Amino acid sequence: MKILVIMPNSLVGGAESIAFNLASTFLDAGHEVVTLIVSRGEGTFWTKLSNRQRFSLIASDAADEKTGFLDLRRTIPAASRHGPFDLVYTSHVHMNALASLAIRAGLIKAHFLVSRESTRIFDRFRGLRLATYKLLYRCYGRQDLLICQTEEMRASLLENVTLPPGVPIVVMPNPVNHSRIERALETQTGKAILPTGRFEIVFAGRLIPLKRVGTIIEALAIIRHRDWHFTILGDGEMRSALERQVASLGLTDKVTFAGQVANPYAYFQHADLGLMTSEIEGFPNVVLEMMASGTRHVIATPCTKAIRNLDGIEILEDPAAENLSATIDRAIEHKPDTSARYRKFIDQHHSSEDFVRGILKQLDEGLTL
Helix, strand or coil: CEEEEEECCCCCCHHHHHHHHHHHHHHHCCCEEEEEECCCCCCCCHHHHCCCCCEEEEECCCCCHHHHHHCHHHHHHHHHCCCCEEEEEEECHHHHHHHHHHHHCCCCCEEEEEEECCCCHHHHCCHHHHHHHHHHHCCCCCCCEEEECCHHHHHHHHHHCCCCCCCCEEECCCCECHHHHHHHHCCHHHHHCCCCCCEEEEEECCCCHHHCHHHHHHHHHHCCCCCEEEEEECCCCCHHHHHHHHHHCCCCCCEEEEECCCCHHHHHHHCCEEEECCCCCCCCHHHHHHHHHCCCCEEECCCCHHHHHCCCCEECCCCCHHHHHHHHHHHHHHCCCCHHHHHHHHHHHCEHHHHHHHHHHHHCCCCCC
16 A cells, blocks of 8 residues: 655654554555655654655655645645555644645545544634634545544534534544564663663653643652652753753752653653653653553643543642652652553553554455555
């Protein structure tokens, strides 16, 4: 088969990881994959597949998605020359709308379009931005399958939007490519990241207010007497403010800002504790990646009801700094190790191969991976 994956930019987040896992799974099975990135160039994430046979990467160097849309006059024809495609995969509302329109207009020739909702739009956004998203939903209609990450997301979508008739909506749990993670952990990059000898705590995600990283830093300051080390993976608009917060609290020697890293799984593998403190998420895929990588314990906020379905995750009902501090302090004291339980759960319920097979089965009983 020939598969086209369309992404808004080269930044890395949960939706991008899912798309990357899907592309990797198709490549592993011997299919051809083309990835089209609308803005910010190739980056360093998707280029990891550049040495794979039957993989092509087409990217616009536009500074943002708005100017990237102007460059579609070049990038869509460049991608289309690899077609026609058996399957187009998109994630993010504006990419879902773009693909629907492009296929209808004949700019992209494809048999199936599979789109995925990347977040809970109607719980996160208000005002003009929400109104824009509602307009984009009107461009849906060519989808052969629309994937929601949770029942909560599906209910929110149907409550707020009247989708064009004939768009089938399914709920499919987010996948993790466990074999890819294991390969990453075997590399020299993974072996080079050694524990400091302290209680290792890790966070991974975009540094934006929604993630509440400032609350984590505030909580850790309360237990500064403990022998811990906190690594922050990721970048974003709040990085400078968070670095100032760490300095003002006198925690510089205990907190590391690692930025975007090529192999986050190596950090997860060595972590005694993984933290996910988001206010709201479609579903926090980073928690699944921590579980698959060998993080010994994970504490998460109830950012979605579906987080409660993960076996062994400790849920922090009230994410105030004092409560988070007490919860981390208990983890440091007792050093729980739930890693074996986590790995078993991921293999049984969040396989990347099962995710792809589920998509193909929904589309056509004759399609196989």
